[in-house]
Amino acid sequence: MTLEASVVHGDWEYQPVRLPRDVTRLNATAELGLRSRFGGWELARTLLYADGTRKVWLRRKLSRMREGAAV
Incomplete structure (x- = not known):
């Protein structure tokens, strides 16, 4: 998983996360x-x-x- 810089927009903070293709859906769900x-x-x-x-x-x-x- 690759974390990108957080972005603040209005009352919310957003955190983009990139998941490589080899990360299973189960592992992504757990993380x-x-x-x-x-x-x-x-x-x-x-x-x-x-x-x-x-x-x-x-x-x-x-x-x-x-x-x-x-x-």
């Missing part, structure tokens, strides 16, 4: 589930490319504490 449970992320969008790689966008609501820490 994204951990990010959801412990990082507060939820699945926003998925995109499947012709070469078998997938890109998913995770999002989470910005909290005032995270906003202050990022500045």
